Structures are given as structure tokens and as C-alpha cells.
Amino acid sequence: MKRVVSVSLGSSRRDHKVKVALFGEEFEISRRGTDGNFDQAIALLQELDGKVDAIGLGGIDVYLYAGKTRYVVQDGLKLMQAVHKTPVVDGSGLKNTLERETVYFLRQNTDLLPPKTKVLMVSAVDRFGMAEAFTSLDCEVTYGDLIFSAGIPYPISTLEELEEIAHKTLPDMCQLPFHMLYPTGKKQEIQDEEKIKKFGHYYLEAQVIAGDFHLIRRYLPPLKGQTIVTNTTTTEDVAFLREKGAGHLVTTTPEFQGRSFGTNVIEAVMVALLQKPWPEITPEDYLNLLKQLDFKPRILKLN
Amino acid sequence: MAEHSEITASLRAFQEGYNKNKRLKKMNADWDRVVLVQANDIPSEHTLILRKGELTIQEGPPEKPDIKIISDSETLADMFYGDITPTQPYLNGTLKVLGTEDDVVRLDFISLMIWGE
Incomplete structure (x- = not known):
């Protein structure tokens, strides 16, 4: 079983864990919020490093874009740099x-x-x-x-x-x-x-x-x-x-057991599936995988 | 160390940059604030007044500031001349901005819109 964990600066009240099968492989996908505590997020990332298949960073962006220019959020980068072995993504690629x-x-x-x-x-x-x-x-x-x-x-x-x-x-x-x-x-x-x-x-x-x-x-x-x-x-x-x-x-992200996870989580799942270093993954890789997984937006009529 | 007159001149440059930027005035039309600019190494105090998008400057402290900007004279002059951005001195503690987080972000933004690349 592959384990994907989203470490979020958001509220721990939104924590969740699901098991899903993708391409015949079982995934345990979980989200762990740190209630805005930056040091706790760093400690959790260090604890998970090397022990899970991919990590998503939630509640924060590492990369922002305007046109072709990419801007690096320093706090996001610090979180990313706390992880050395496991692939870590912020959802921006997806x-x-x-x-x-x-x-x-x-x-x-x-x-x-x-x-x-x-x-x-x-x-x-x-x-x-x-x-x-x-x-x-x-x-x-x-x-x-x-x-x-x-x-x-x-x-x-x-x-x-x-x-x-x-x-x-x-x-x-x-x-x-x-x-x-x-x-x-x-x-x-x-x-x-x-x-x-x-x-x-x-x-x-x-x-x-x-x-x-x-x-x-x-x-x-x-x-x-x-x-x-x-x-x-x-x-x-x-x-x-x-x-x-x-x-x-x-x-925009698919529903797993009643909730849609962040793009960082789905990107981390994809990175675990693709088995390629993140810098080598192209938009086409994501698009092909999205097609194969038949991911479609969820549309709910509310009122 | 900068002199009081250099800080005054830097604030005039800042005011000029601000007031010729019509878009920036529009952006701040809702933001009325009185700002104390105080050097902590020489006796030097100025007041920035933002009213309906217009920026005016006075020498001396205000009666009741909404925001206080405190730093050494050199940093203040460099910052208001646009030689440095407020972010680094703010992050390393050289520059203290006493106000709400929203006000701090807004002041940073104004400075970057005047002097940013």
C-alpha cells in the first residue's frame, strides 16, 4: 500500500484519512493540519520524510505564478526544504x-x-x-x-x-x-x-x-x-x-468518500503513481494520468 | 547615520512618488491613516497623513498615530528613497512597524508599488 500524507498549516479540524484503489494499487491518503503552527509542520514533515511515498504541502503555496514568472514563497520553501527523501509537492504543478x-x-x-x-x-x-x-x-x-x-x-x-x-x-x-x-x-x-x-x-x-x-x-x-x-x-x-x-x-479535485482533497494531495498521489522525480514531471504526464484515471470535476447543485 | 533633513528629503521623494501614481491613490482612497515615522538613533520624527488617497507629510510627531514606523535614521532614509524595500529590515527586526498586520502589509505594498522593479 502506498501512503500519501498532506501536511497542512490549516486547521486540524479538517483532518481526514481515506483508502482508495488507483490502478489496482491501494492508497492511504491522509491530511494532517497543524493549526497554523509552522514549527509543528516542520517537525511533522521531518518525521514523515522517508517513511511515506509522497507528501503534499497544504494551507500554503510554495510557488505563485503570474505569466511565465514564478515567485517563491519563502515560508513554503522552508517547509519543502525540511524534506530530503520523500517527494514533496504543493499542488502548483497540478x-x-x-x-x-x-x-x-x-x-x-x-x-x-x-x-x-x-x-x-x-x-x-x-x-x-x-x-x-x-x-x-x-x-x-x-x-x-x-x-x-x-x-x-x-x-x-x-x-x-x-x-x-x-x-x-x-x-x-x-x-x-x-x-x-x-x-x-x-x-x-x-x-x-x-x-x-x-x-x-x-x-x-x-x-x-x-x-x-x-x-x-x-x-x-x-x-x-x-x-x-x-x-x-x-x-x-x-x-x-x-x-x-x-x-x-x-x-476541481475528485471526491474521495465525501470530500474533495486539495490539489497538493492529488498531485502527491500522482507523483507516487508516476514514480518520476518531480522536476522531470511534465504537464502532459499529469494530463495523461488524469485521463487514465478518468478524473472529472465534481458538480453539485446546492440550491 | 542619516540626518533629520535627509529623512525629510526621503519622505518628500516618497510623497512625490506616491502622489504622481494615480492608481495608487485610487487603491488607497479608503485608507485614512496617520503614521508616525520615528528614528531611534537621532531626534527625528515625521508624520505621514493619508486622507482620501492623498499623502501629506509634516515634520514632528502626530497627536494620535494609527501606525508607528521606527528604525535607525539610515534605514528610514534608504527605505523612503527606495534604495531598500521595507521587507528585509522588517523581517530582521531593524524596522518596527507597530500597527495591525493588515496595515503592515498595506504599507509594504505601497512602498513596493512606488519603488518596486
Whole structure:
């Protein structure tokens, strides 16, 4: 049996373990949250190193992208460098393939994403592939990176402006402690009511709200049937979105026993299956494997 | 060690960079803050006032600052001239920014938007 573990800076309340068979091989996939405790995450990674088949890093990104430029989040890199023997991934490789495919899938197979759909991406630099896919399908996209990560009420409306601002700011901002830019630990369990009042209208102006679930959740106002495109949702998250009035939930990663795991987990599973060093794995490798595994987005009608 | 006048000049350069950036003014239209800039190695205090996106500077301390920026005179002058970004001195403790985390991120962002590559 192959063991894949996701070590997350997120809340331990979301911990989960499942067993699945893929290509006839049994996988034990588990998620272990460290409640935002960076040192605990490092210690857990060191403990798992060499003892499991692949590790995913959750609740944090190591690599952000804007255009062809890659920015390295220093806290994420420190976590990655704590592991020496076991392959370790942050999900960014898979995001670039799987999440693009999800957007194309929605256009081709559903009526949830017609041309000119108003899309709010709460953050795009952590899933630039998805951002490019929405834009390529003639959606009217608002990139909320400044709004939801820096508290600046400035909606970015083109990928070019996103790249320009990223080029000026990300090399330095990626050095800040990650918790200053993204909700970690207990912050993932509560909503920021003040910012919901201030920024909630951006959600209501959109038909589709896409991106990282913790960011979406933290600033989510009562909705009017909007579609949510995200990943890493638990049964409680689905109930939360239903209660808030979301119309559909689309998760980019497959469901295992009632929940969709993060891209870091699925990428770690794929790395364990591919048996290739991570730097040698190409987007085509992921795409081929996705086809063979018949991974499709999960679409749930909520209201 | 920089002199008080050098810090004043650096703040004027920062103000000029800020005020000619229309986009930055728009971004900060909602962010009214009074900021104390204080050197910890020479007697030097300035006040930055952000109101409706406009930035003004005064010599001397404010009555009631929302944010305090404290560092040695050299770091302050280098930072407001854009020779260094605030991130490194902030991370190594040379620069102290007393305010909410949101305010710290926002100040860093403003500085990078003015002086970033």
C-alpha cells in the first residue's frame, strides 16, 4: 500500500484519512493540519520524510505564478526544504493542468460558464492556469488578489495588470510570513465580518466565484445562486455553501468518500503513481494520468 | 547615520512618488491613516497623513498615530528613497512597524508599488 500524507498549516479540524484503489494499487491518503503552527509542520514533515511515498504541502503555496514568472514563497520553501527523501509537492504543478481542464470542462459540458460570464477569482497568482483559462473563454474576470490578500479594494481586470503588479510586489511580499497574506490555522474557521461588509459586493456582482476555498469562505456574504469553483471542501463546507445560497459547487479535485482533497494531495498521489522525480514531471504526464484515471470535476447543485 | 533633513528629503521623494501614481491613490482612497515615522538613533520624527488617497507629510510627531514606523535614521532614509524595500529590515527586526498586520502589509505594498522593479 502506498501512503500519501498532506501536511497542512490549516486547521486540524479538517483532518481526514481515506483508502482508495488507483490502478489496482491501494492508497492511504491522509491530511494532517497543524493549526497554523509552522514549527509543528516542520517537525511533522521531518518525521514523515522517508517513511511515506509522497507528501503534499497544504494551507500554503510554495510557488505563485503570474505569466511565465514564478515567485517563491519563502515560508513554503522552508517547509519543502525540511524534506530530503520523500517527494514533496504543493499542488502548483497540478493546478496548472487540472484546473485549466476544469474550466474547459464547464464550458463544454454545462451551462454554468457561457461567454461573458462574470467571474470573481479571489486570488489568481495561486492558480494562474485557471485564471488564463477563464480569460481564454471570454469570461469577464475580476482578479481579487489585492482585495482579499492585501485588503486593498482594487479589482484587477486584466492578466496584464495582474502580472505587472505581481512583478513589482511579489518578489518582496513572498518573503513575509505567510500568515500575513493568507488565513492559516484558526482563521480558516471564522469569517471576517468587517471585510465581508466591505468586500462582499464583489461576490454578489459575479456569477462564478473561483479560487482557494479558505479565501472564498472567509469573505463570503449571503449569495444569490452563484457558482463556486474551488477544491478542498468537506461535508461541512458543502453545507456552509448551501446555507449561504450558492447555486452550484464545482470542485476541481475528485471526491474521495465525501470530500474533495486539495490539489497538493492529488498531485502527491500522482507523483507516487508516476514514480518520476518531480522536476522531470511534465504537464502532459499529469494530463495523461488524469485521463487514465478518468478524473472529472465534481458538480453539485446546492440550491 | 542619516540626518533629520535627509529623512525629510526621503519622505518628500516618497510623497512625490506616491502622489504622481494615480492608481495608487485610487487603491488607497479608503485608507485614512496617520503614521508616525520615528528614528531611534537621532531626534527625528515625521508624520505621514493619508486622507482620501492623498499623502501629506509634516515634520514632528502626530497627536494620535494609527501606525508607528521606527528604525535607525539610515534605514528610514534608504527605505523612503527606495534604495531598500521595507521587507528585509522588517523581517530582521531593524524596522518596527507597530500597527495591525493588515496595515503592515498595506504599507509594504505601497512602498513596493512606488519603488518596486
